[in-house]
Amino acid sequence: MSxxxxxxxATGVTAPRHVKILVVGDIARWATLGRPDADLGALAFVDxxxxxxxxxxxxxxxxxxxxxxxxxFDAIDVxxxxxxxxxxxxxxxxxxxxxxxTDLIRREINAVAPQLDVDLLVFATAAAGSG
Numbered sequence: 601m602s603x604x605x606x607x608x609x610a611t612g613v614t615a616p617r618h619v620k621i622l623v624v625g626d627i628a629r630w631a632t633l634g635r636p637d638a639d640l641g642a643l644a645f646v647d648x649x650x651x652x653x654x655x656x657x658x659x660x661x662x663x664x665x666x667x668x669x670x671x672x673f674d675a676i677d678v679x680x681x682x683x684x685x686x687x688x689x690x691x692x693x694x695x696x697x698x699x700x701x702t703d704l705i706r707r708e709i710n711a712v713a714p715q716l717d718v719d720l721l722v723f724a725t726a727a728a729g730s731g
Contacts, residue, residue, distance in 0.1 A: 618642045622661035624651055624678050626671055648673045651681040661689065668695035668705070668720070675705070679713040691716040696723045 623645045644659045664687065666678045675693045682691060691709070699705065702720045709718045 619662045620644070620660060622646060622656075622659050622664045624648060624664060624666040629671070648677060648681065651678065651685070653685050656682075656685040656687050661687075663690045663692055665692045665694065668693050668699075675709055676712055679709045679716060679718075682716060683713040686715070688715045689717065690719065692719045692721055694721045694723065697725050 619642060621643050623643060625645065625647070627645055627647045644661070646655055646659075664678070664682060666675060668675050678693075679691065691713070693705070693709070699720070699722050702722065705720055706718050710716065
């Protein structure tokens with residue numbers, strides 16, 4: 601949770617504010633897996649083709665989250681769309697498994713969208729036979 605000063609407060613007291621996260625992915629596939637496919641307050645879900653000026657303005661995300669690679673698109677595609685919308689916030693890219701050069705991935709994303717604050721979140725995959 602982040603905190604921002606309330607511009608209407610004469611006292612300068614800060615109030616808690618929920619971070620709005622825009623998740624970019626394959627909505628149709630998520631629906632078949634039983635995952636959320638609608639706005640859930642702090643989380644909003646869109647397909648890549650829904651990532652445009654109107655939705656960025658309406659959703660006003662603090663953070664955009666997407667997979668590094670998905671069926672039909674990758675993080676570079678998302679970054680290019682974000683560049684075209686002039687989004688200047690934080691872009692978190694999720695990946696799993698061994699990623700050999702995370703700095704190279706960040707540089708490639710920033711090459712197409714230099715205004716983004718890019719984070720790469722790498723999740724370890726469970727070893728075969730574990731769990």
